[in-house]
Amino acid sequence: MAKNFLKSKxxxxxxxxxxxxxxxxxxxxxxxxxxxxxxxxxxxxxVGGYDDMMALHRAGKLEPLLAGEGA
Structure with a gap:
């Protein structure tokens, strides 16, 4: 699921x-x-596991992290 999510983005x-x-x-x-x-x-x-990654995404914190804007 994590790979599919990242691929979709x-x-x-x-x-x-x-x-x-x-x-x-x-x-x-x-x-x-x-x-x-x-x-x-x-x-x-x-980041943690898939659920942790999705929680970061829902909180708006994953995309900045992926963009290199820090933790």
Missing amino acids: GHAWTEVRIDTNPVAREAMMAKARRTSVPQIFVGDVH
Whole structure:
């Protein structure tokens, strides 16, 4: 759902497959302190999962973040 939402808004993303990359899994868990997927980052900012991303969107805070206007 996260990828479909970002695609519908014309945003690109980099997907990191933690199911096939144990090093990436450990790095994600260390940065996000969560084990569920997806964990969404905008640059170095941890957004959270899909529900967190949508809450930011509804609050009008996701688009500025995606535009590089800070956290």
